[in-house]
């Protein structure tokens with residue numbers, strides 16, 4: 243006769259008590275697992291949503307950047323190089339710089355191995371009166387493109403103005419009835435009209451283009467220019483101005499650079515805005531996730547102790563009932579010499595067994611039910627993600643220990659029953 | 669078992685008092701006796717006279733307030749609770765009016781339950797032998813509720829005898845039995861005494877008293893008319 247036999251026989255005899263104990267444990271285990279799973283699945287799900295938001299934003303940004311890069315590559319972009327001491331507000335006001343710089347700057351730039359710039363156009367611009375016609379005009383001295391030393395010659399972007407010729411804007415040639423091929427006098431010098439421009443609706447319409455050298459002579463600014471236009475610049479990064487500035491500053495430290503407005507720029511800006519907004523949304527989602535997670539933890543922090551307490555009280559009550567039912571049995575066992583330790587083990591092992599089987603039942607219950615309620619209560623997260631392997635084991639070990647602790651007092655009462663008290667009525 | 673001249677139980681000046689809400693009850697008052705190996709003693713007296721209390725004290729289950737008790741020459745009350753339990757398992761067998769079989773164990777296991785108190789030695793052969801002798805060998809795997817009353821008391825007796833005690837203490841063992849079954853139990857108790865065991869049996873039943881070799885009469889917690897008297901004497905019920 244082994245103690246285990248006594249314990250198992252008794253369990254089969256008082257099935258209901260044992261079953262209720264087991265059911266209590268299994269319910270508690272299922273509850274704990276479900277609470278854990280609910281918390282984890284919410285966290286995992288919001289993590290996933292945030293990760294997707296981030297990925298989406300990133301993809302969108304990348305697409306935007308690619309688009310912009312493509313457009314910018316197609317368009318290229320243009321910059322102006324001015325003398326360093328030029329007041330830019332003056333440039334914006336009158337349309338050109340009053341300060342000048344040496345024309346060699348263009349050559350220096352062309353001879354440097356600058357890769358970001360495709361075309362270099364030095365110019366000298368001044369607003370003045372065409373004394374012979376009593377008109378205010380913008381005179382621009384241009385020369386042909388300065389060939390870039392390290393590049394294959396490209397087809398020039400802008401036709402240079404030949405010496406002895408002028409190119410005249412629309413408003414001027416229309417109102418003064420000048421045609422290509424005519425001869426005109428400008429500041430006492432005779433010029434042939436090489437070309438007349440169609441209407442552009444800008445100040446180009448009151449502009450006269452002249453060969454740079456002749457213009458310099460005419461204005462008494464020999465060898466000077468007041469701007470270099472760099473056209474079709476191409477940069478790898480979107481901060482192209484920064485990149486080109488860094489490059490140019492090394493070659494021409496005595497200059498300053500501005501970019502002329504372009505649609506590409508506007509797009510880059512809107513892209514930055516979009517990125518900013520997306521970042522804010524992600525940050526808000528993250529903050530929300532932290533907040534919700536905290537709240538759920540708080541809830542679980544209240545729920546779990548209650549579940550455990552109920553389970554423990556339940557187990558203790560059933561154990562107490564079992565002890566009460568078995569008072570005579572305990573008395574007889576003690577009378578015939580069975581030790582208090584064996585009585586204690588009999589009751590405790592019963593609780594441990596109920597705890598273990600209850601835990602198994604709880605774990606199996608949870609595992610069986612989970613797939614059916616996963617979508618509804620657990621955000622569709624896979625079971626392996628919400629409960630780890632070691633946690634299954636912890637649940638299986640903790641439940642019997644908990645059951646033993648709960649049944650401890652009733653078991654001790656059983657062990658300490660005085661057999662004389664029980665048997666004296668006989 | 670011990671030889672027949674040996675003293676199985678010796679009680680000297682036993683007292684037991686209980687304090688209740690109605691005052692103190694002197695349940696056992698200065699009781700002394702000796703029971704030798706081979707004795708079969710009937711303990712009788714009116715209800716509430718202290719028979720059960722005396723029996724529990726004699727069985728090392730209830731410590732006396734005063735006096736000395738020896739079983740097989742040893743004072744069990746000098747031992748601590750667990751030592752005393754082991755001592756009981758070794759020296760004393762109990763039989764109760766209500767049998768107190770364990771309802772979920774079959775006949776064989778009910779008898780073998782005593783193994784839980786002793787060393788890890790299988791007593792199954794001895795159990796089967798006893799049950800055969802008591803004529804219930806064919807019902808080894810039946811639970812008590814399936815047995816007749818008489819059979820149940822025989823199982824209880826087999827349980828008491830499993831570890832070959834020197835002393836059997838029986839509190840009204842025939843109280844629930846019909847004459848026929850009473851006869852059987854009394855005969856087995858007498859056999860145990862004949863084999864050199866000692867029996868103290870609390871009883872109200874004249875026939876049971878007659879079956880015993882000697883009797884002790886208790887009244888108001890005191891032993892009446894000397895230590896031991898001859899059976900057949902009338903008692904006031």
Ligand SMILES: Nc1ncnc2c1ncn2[C@@H]1O[C@H](COP(=O)(O)OP(=O)(O)OP(=O)(O)O)[C@@H](O)[C@H]1O
Nearest residue numbers: 666686688693695714715716717718719720721722
């Ligand atoms: N634990 C106890 N606490 C208080 N009083 C007790 C206790 N045990 C016994 N008594 C009292 O001691 C007296 C003797 O009781 P005991 O059970 O020994 O009588 P008894 O002779 O066996 O009676 P019966 O023939 O009815 O079984 C009774 O008055 C009883 O009420």
Ligand SMILES: [Mg+2]
Nearest residue numbers: 667668719720
């Ligand atoms: Mg009694």
